[in-house]
Amino acid sequence: MQPDAWQFLQNYTPARIARGRTGHSIPTNELLKFQADHAQARDAVYSELNTTDLNELISKAFDLQILNLKSEVKNSSQYLQRPDLGRTLSQISKQELMSINILESDICFVLTDGLSAEAINHHALPILEILIPKLTTINWKIAPICIVEQGRVAVADEIGFLLKSEIVVVLIGERPGLTSPNSMGAYITFRPNVGMTDESRNCVSNIRPEGMDFQMAADKILYLITEMKTIKLSGVNLKDEFKERILID
Numbered sequence: 153m154q155p156d157a158w159q160f161l162q163n164y165t166p167a168r169i170a171r172g173r174t175g176h177s178i179p180t181n182e183l184l185k186f187q188a189d190h191a192q193a194r195d196a197v198y199s200e201l202n203t204t205d206l207n208e209l210i211s212k213a214f215d216l217q218i219l220n221l222k223s224e225v226k227n228s229s230q231y232l233q234r235p236d237l238g239r240t241l242s243q244i245s246k247q248e249l250m251s252i253n254i255l256e257s258d259i260c261f262v263l264t265d266g267l268s269a270e271a272i273n274h275h276a277l278p279i280l281e282i283l284i285p286k287l288t289t290i291n292w293k294i295a296p297i298c299i300v301e302q303g304r305v306a307v308a309d310e311i312g313f314l315l316k317s318e319i320v321v322v323l324i325g326e327r328p329g330l331t332s333p334n335s336m337g338a339y340i341t342f343r344p345n346v347g348m349t350d351e352s353r354n355c356v357s358n359i360r361p362e363g364m365d366f367q368m369a370a371d372k373i374l375y376l377i378t379e380m381k382t383i384k385l386s387g388v389n390l391k392d393e394f395k396e397r398i399l400i401d
Contacts, residue, residue: 166331166362186330193328197232199269201301206263209277210297214284217296221245221311223264225302238304241311245300249314252296259287259377260295260317264303268325271336275359275366276323279338282370305339305353312344319377319386320344326357335360338369340376342386352387354380 158170171182178186207218222245224237231238241249261284263276280297287294295315300307305322312320319342326335336359341352354376359369375394380386 168330190330192333193330197267197328199265199273199325201263201265201269201299202273203299203301206273206276206299210280213277213281214297216284216294219248219296219298221248221298221300221303223300223303223307228302231302235304238302239306241300241307246310246314249311252315254295254315256293256316256318257295258292258317258381259319259321260298260308260312260315262298262300262303262308262311262320262322264300264307264322264324266304266324266337267327268334268336271325271334271360272323274334275336278366279323279336279359279370279373282366283374286374305350306348308339309341309344309348310346312341313346318343319380321373321377332358332360332363335363338373340373340380340386342380342384350387354386354390354392 159172161169168182168186172179174180177183203220207220210216210218222242224240224242225231225234261280263272265272284294295312295317298308298311298315300311303322303324305324308320308322319340322339324337324339326332326337328335335357338356338359340354340356341348356364356369356372356376358364359366364372372394376386376390376392379390383390
């Protein structure tokens with residue numbers, strides 16, 4: 153194998169750079185690593201929410217009601233082929249929410265698989281464990297925590313609207329990459345309603361130990377929801393000054 157002059161860059165990024173070459177191809181060990189990472193990313197797409205463990209862990213951590221819901225999706229293949237069905241609650245779940253006699257709340261948390269259920273299985277609870285105590289301290293009213301199987305981002309808009317929440321935060325598995333099969337995103341919307349589009353949301357991405365760590369992600373989410381509650385809007389109209397604030401502090 154011929155050495156690569158740029159190999160030192162591997163000390164700074166997990167990206168595939170300066171992997172060397174053998175003839176006109178990459179070395180066999182690098183090819184095998186690529187294939188393994190590719191398989192891991194594919195597995196993440198087909199992973200499933202561990203609803204049993206999530207319910208148990210969340211119920212132990214917080215004195216909040218948990219609602220288990222489903223989207224209109226019938227199976228995994230349909231989930232990948234019909235994103236629109238993942239954005240809509242099933243009729244049974246919708247009726248369940250409509251039958252609940254619930255008061256208005258400041259915020260609702262929604263957990264859904266997205267394209268990496270494993271991200272939610274491992275990363276959702278640590279974020280909630282940082283956020284919920286802080287919100288309780290400042291007397292925010294928190295709606296029941298909703299766990300949605302085979303959901304997309306927009307399914308949270310319907311949930312937030314039906315639960316009369318001013319802000320909805322959906323924690324969702326992001327599209328897996330070759331070095332990040334378990335990355336979680338948080339999408340936040342002020343006054344959610346059915347039919348809202350992405351410019352109305354704010355996103356905190358790459359939440360995982362190797363990316364944006366849990367404390368930093370929770371701090372940014374807390375900053376965003378506090379700003380939303382103050383200025384009464386979200387999305388492109390909300391200027392994100394979180395980085396500048398960190399530098400000044």
